[in-house]
Amino acid sequence: MFLSFQQNMASSSPTLTIGVVGFGHLGQYLVDRLLKDGPSLGLTLGFVWNRNSDKLKGLVSPELVLDDLSSFANRQCDVIVEVCHPQIVIEYGVRFLSKSHFMVGSPSALSDADLNQNLRQASEQHGRTLYVPSGALWGGQDIQRLNDSGTLKALFIRMSKHPSCFRLKGDIPADLKEGRRVLFRGSVAELCPLAPNNVNTMAAAAVAAGMLGFTGVQGEIVSDTELQDHHVVEVEVTGSDGFSVRTVRRNPAKLGAVTGKATYQSFWSSLLICKGHGGRVYLC
Ligand SMILES: NC(=O)c1ccc[n+]([C@@H]2O[C@H](COP(=O)([O-])OP(=O)(O)OC[C@H]3O[C@@H](n4cnc5c(N)ncnc54)[C@H](O)[C@@H]3O)[C@@H](O)[C@H]2O)c1
Structure with missing residues (x-):
């Protein structure tokens, strides 16, 4: 058998x-x-x-x-x-x-x-x-390889969700205004204490991009009332000699859910x- x-x-x-x-x-x-x-x-x-x-x-x-x-x-x-x-x-x-x-x-x-x-x-x-x-995070291993080869120049991650999906601390406005609004843009080091439950994906990216680290990797969180059933994670990687990659991940998620189903x-x-x-x- x-x-x-x-x-x-x-x-x-x-x-x-x-x-x-x-x-x-x-x-x-x-x-x-x-x-x-x-x-x-x-x-x-x-x-x-x-x-x-x-x-x-x-x-x-x-x-x-x-x-x-x-x-x-x-x-x-x-x-x-x-x-x-x-x-x-x-x-x-x-x-x-x-x-x-x-x-x-x-x-x-x-x-x-x-x-x-x-x-x-x-x-x-x-x-x-x-x-x-x-x-x-999509492409984490690729980011890590670029990092380890010494050619990673910049990394930017934008996470867009319905406002009910954010759990924010500090002074970021947490109201449920209609439309699309950038809530915060800055280093992942600054973002983590402000939205610890929402930016774990960015933190993983900062680990993959050890050369840049938490202070070098840039992030943005966006509140968008159109995103009723999914989150969007965009990653922009810049390498040397004009190399670049941009990915857009659509992550199905229930309204109000911090974590996407996938x-x-x-x-x-x-x-x-x-x-x-x-x-x-x-x-x-
Ligand atoms: N790495 C990622 O991509 C990723 C994705 C989703 C969630 N997370 C993180 O994973 C963790 C769990 O996520 P979840 O969706 O299961 O959250 P959840 O809120 O459903 O569950 C968290 C659990 O931990 C307990 N808890 C909360 N604060 C605590 C504290 N200070 N001390 C002890 N227990 C505490 C709660 O009672 C609950 O049982 C969170 O920190 C979240 O930010 C990471």
């Missing part, structure tokens, strides 16, 4: 145990996929943590619920996935990397230069990979890559 490709994959590679931190939209999606598809792909759910564990009742078996995040190391996970809030990256990122590979679902946290440096150092020191999911599948695909790539940052 022939085994399916997936069964072969599972039997030939060791099982990886995954800890999921956060049980919101993304966390629930990943937990569901891990329980349903994980076993045939060699992935096991090690734990789920949510700040309010009541939310997990009836949905996750009690033995998989981690009550106290500071005891995460007892579960001995190969990979920990944060799909929660940048604050958890600040508080636990370095600790996670001391025990496991770490996929940071809120990479806008990396706009803090000190935290960015500390996470990179922890990754190198412990030989664990800091994974940054590409999310809604981004969920993108996160799952990213997680499948997290098998250990040494002590470095890796766009996945």
